[in-house]
Amino acid sequence: MSSIIEIKDVSKAFGGVIANQSISVNVAEGGITGLIGPNGSGKTTLFNSVVGHHPIDEGSIKFEGAEISKLKVPQIARLGLLRTFQQTRIYSKMNCVQNMQISIPHRNSGLLDMFRGHSPETSDRALELLEFVGLYSKRNLIAGDLSFGQQKLLEFAMALMNEPKVLLLDEPTAGINPTLINGLIDRLKLANEQFGVTLFVIEHNMRVIMNLADHIYCLAHGELLAEGKPDDIQNDQRVVDAYLGAH
Amino acid sequence: MSVSQKTFLLYAFILLGGILAPFVFPNYIAQFATLWLMILFALTWDMMGGQMGYNSLGNIIFFGVGMYASAVVQIARLYEVAEYTSHSGAPKVDFGWTEYLSGMGFGIIAGALAAIFIAVILGRIVFGLRGPYFAIGTLGAAIAAGELVGAWDYIGGGGGITSLPFPGTGDERSLFFYFALFALALLTFAFLKWLYSRRYVLAVNAIRDDEDKAEAMGIHTLRYKTVTWAMSASFLGMAGAVYGNMAGFIEPLEVAFPTITFGIFMVLMALLGGKGTLWGPVLGAVVFHIIKEFTWTHFLGWQWVALGMLIIINVAYFQQGILGWAQEKWPDFFGLTVDESDTREAVEEASK
Structure with missing residues (x-):
């Protein structure tokens, strides 16, 4: 599978706080890619960088092979790269x-379409x-x-x-009761399979993301800690440590 | 009686009432003319503040710009503008209906175009602002516009311009301007009724509810904002063109850019009636105008106090306005219902 989003060495700092430090992530076309990490590890910042919410300090972000890191939010959305918000x-x-x-x-x-x-x-x-x-x-x-x-x-x-071609979902199951979560997972998978939408998902709920994603990236302290298949990530000692606060 | 029949009757009643009012109540013709202007004010303000959530306190700019643009065009067809405006009194001119009406026509078009032009330019500057900053920014622009025009001698400066004299009698004059404002208000209402059934209204409502979300969904937010202000401005510009001729004398602070009277009234009327609806501003304008005329007649001296009270009560206790309140009280009438059938098939079944 080819990559529809290629994030290469992206860095972003807010004043003295380094939110993302040369992060490289590839989102496979047609797949479901997960992004996990403890609170404050820079997941949402990376999402914001991808959709053009703020400029990045270094690195490049490509969507379908074209550089998008200089484009504005509505322009990127119109290319077919859409995000949902953590706060709905x-x-x-x-x-x-x-x-x-x-x-x-x-x-x-066009201009006149608004009167349709x-x-x-x-x-x-x-x-x-x-x-x-x-x-x-x-x-x-x-x-x-x-x-x-x-x-x-x-x-x-x-x-x-x-x-959209790609949908960036920021914690789609946060605040939803467990019964609804199962329904939502099914629908996310259906959207991926039936409508062919590539998904890139931030998720804290490990059960959800391990079920959903076919490839997972894990961030910690603004850096890329690990990547791999759900099973590999689950058994990666660095990831376990990061979540338990050892990192 | 079906809903469409009721609607038809309502429109017929308003149309007939509007046509007959100046003949039935000839003493109140000026008040009625002003009422139509107020309705236009409230409707055009609501396009920005109600439907799009951009609380502009500077919409009066377009009224003044239209008025001056129209006056200059009307005068320039007959005179050297600078020479005309430097006269201390009105110069003696003698010209007929044809010249007057064609001049008005050009003036109204010029008023609309000038207002659109200013709206697009101003929009580029202030649409980066949101919430209270936009309100204050536009208020500043409105005050500045009055002062700027006051310092511009070519168009009469602070001393103002006398409008071209009306060729007919006094009664004809009152009727003429009554029907001009009536027609403009109807035109505005009809246009908005059409516009609010288009995709447009959903996009500007989306900007009102959450502009960041609208951007993230790919809506051309700046385009919608600019077009909205330009459309609002065009009606205000035309109204200014007519009102300038009706007033007979144009002056920057009280007539063309009356920020603290008309400029605030238009906000208040839309809030009173229920912002973000088509009928709310109309209703608000009628109620407001009646209260205003009543207090001016019977409580002279206290009229501004009464008006201040109305603003405070409206903003503190009645933010949703008359129509908003009705919608909360009778949600079924406005179609805000839970449909018991869960799927589309069930609905189709039920409708068979």
Whole structure:
């Protein structure tokens, strides 16, 4: 499998705090890549660097072979590289269907496209995906009134609506009750298999990520500690130490 | 009666009322004309503050820019502008309906274009600001605009410009400007009604709810913001063009850039009626205008106190506005319901 995202020697510091120190990560096209590490190890910073949230100090980030480290957030999103947030972010005063309708890909929208009506295909697709994540009965409710877990599902559905090539998920199961987690894992796998979306996932829940990912990178203190298959990572003494605080 | 019939009746009632009002209540024609202007103000402010969440305190700029652009274009067709504006009084001119109306037409177009131009330029500067910083930034721009125009002698400076005289009688004049503002308010409403059914409204609502998320989803946020302000500005520019002629005399601080009266009223009206809705600003403008006219007539001397109270009560205890309150009280009427059927098939079954 070829790499769809190539992160090479990326460094990022905030003042004196070095959040990422020459990190290299490859995300395989069509796969599910995991990113783990203790709190404060620089996972979200790396995500933010990839999606253009802040400029990087050194290194290069390539998406489908093209350098993207100088592009801005909306430009990168329109290339098909999308992220969800650790603190779930949905459009809280709009209803679920509207949240979905505006999440269409904006790749080719010209100036006059903003005056277009809502196409029936878009609405159908919106309802289909709401059904996919199990929010169909809540479709007319204001998104901000949904529970936290439901908002996470909605955010995931919105991301799929955008037809991304790669989806960066920042702790998709945080704050969701265990029953819902199983459903979410199934849906993530389905999205990967059926819609062909490459996933790059930050996750703290070891059971989840070991089940989900086919390749895992582990960060600690802003540096890349280990990489490999889930089984290798699980048995890597350095990773175990990092999580127990020995590093 | 079905919903569409009710809607039709409502529109017919408003349209008919608007047409008949100046004939039934000829003494209140100026108040009615101002009411339509207020509705336009509230609607155009709501495009920014309500639908997009950018609380602009500087929208009055476009009103003034439109007014001055229109005046200059109207005058320039007949005179040397600098010479006209340097006159201490109105020069004697004699010209007919054709010249006047065509001048107004050009003036309105020029007002709209100038307002759009300024909105695009200003947008490039202030759209980097968010929340309270945007509000203060635009407020500063509005105050600066009035002062700048006041220092510009070519367009009359602080002394102002006398508008071209109206060719008809006094009664004709009142009716003419009443219907001009009526038509502009209707045009604005109709345009927004159409616009708010487009993809556009979801994008600007998304910017309002979470602009970072909207960017992360690839929405062209700057494009939407700029276009929104330009559209809002174009209606304000046209309104300014008409109002300048109606006022008869243009002056920077009180007439063209009245930041603390019209500039604040437009915010208040939208908040009162319910921001982020189509009807809220209209409702707010009507209620506000009635309260304002009532206090000005019956509590003269205390009118600003009453207005201040209204602002405080509105902002402290009634943030959702009239329509927002109704939506909370009767969610079913606004379609905010849980559908018991879990899947699309179940809905199709039920509808068979």
